Amino acid sequence: MVRPPFPLTAADVVDDAPVIPVIVLEEVARAVPMARALVAGGIRMLEVTLRTPAALECIRAIAREVPEAVVGAGTARRSADVQAAARAGARFIVSPGYHPELGRACRGEGLALLPGVATASEIMAAGEDGFEVLKFFPASAAGGAALLQAWSGPFGDVRFCPTGGIHPGNAGQYLALPNVACVGGSWLTPARALAQGDWPAIEALAREAAALRPQPR
Template sequence: MQLSIEQVLKRARPVLPVLVIEDVSLALDLARALYAGGVEVLEVTLRTPRALDALAAIRQELPQLLVGAGTLIHSEQFLEAREAGAQFAVSPGCTERLAAAAEDSGLPYLPGVMTPSEILLALEYGYRSLKLFPADGSTSVKMLKSFKGPFTGISFCPTGGVTPDNLLSFLRLPNVACVGGTWLAPSNLVRARAWDQITQLACEARESAARLDQQS
């Protein structure tokens, strides 16, 4: 049964790793390292020539993971992502063509927004879970607090500027479902095949979030 984007984000909390995979041969080890750290949902960005191949490999070998395609900026990418096995789609913005392509693909879709006008546009297309991009530290925390009043019932996944240092500032907000982050799989650790360190980064994020949940 296909999950809704809300169910995907709930399963991803606290962090949806945003993966930029240059070398397909490292994709499975990277995914396994994150899974060992408690991660169950991954976003493979379509920023590299072999991204779809990496996504397909992870889907085939690690069916226990939910794997989405990110940085979709062209409407045809939704079909390509679905054919590669993507289970959800993420874009840095929201346009009429992207929304139509998402609907045609049948993929759960997390569109990106930055301003109140962009949120209203996404709402017109029926989306109530949105990616806030870019998320610029304390400025974006203040912005999300201000969004809570006029945009009741809207959930956000801040991405692009979230770090271990500001992770909890975002997760404390009631309108944040989870965050997206590249810091769980930095390129230097991936190239070095430092899988234990990547597992540790994932564990630390989950442990920090668990402590926060216990306090609330």
């Protein structure tokens, strides 16, 4: 694989593969073998969520020991989250919502940002600050593929990574939409596989995700 340039753009992040894994890690020891399994399966943009005390150390370990991976930090809510993630080695940021201060922090650190949106007003607010590649969250609860299809008219220049309620059974429906670049999902790194160190299972899930194709509409 060719390593993406530094700094990344949001387009670099969403165009790399059909799925960005949304990863919750409780133990640093799991981070590196998990990342290697995902990369071996063809998935290298890895969103490690800042939901656990171990998250920053997991990002640091992946950034240091798995150069083929491109690790980012998810669930970033404050500028302090962005700064801590940058120090740990994150190369992109994913947020559940958007605030201008978060955008300024990412620009200050040279990190790509996928800001979360769920309404037309939020899309417009992010667009006003120059962000046109967005995370749609929580996708299923907020209106799903039907809402994304409706947005393709007034927001034809915006691309989305829907996350929340996405799984192998419906991912192809989202990927078939012209304004969807990729999807985010937690199914690639199930808690049981992480706990058991079942890296072949995670590699197999990554391989299936990397091969996902849009379903006919």
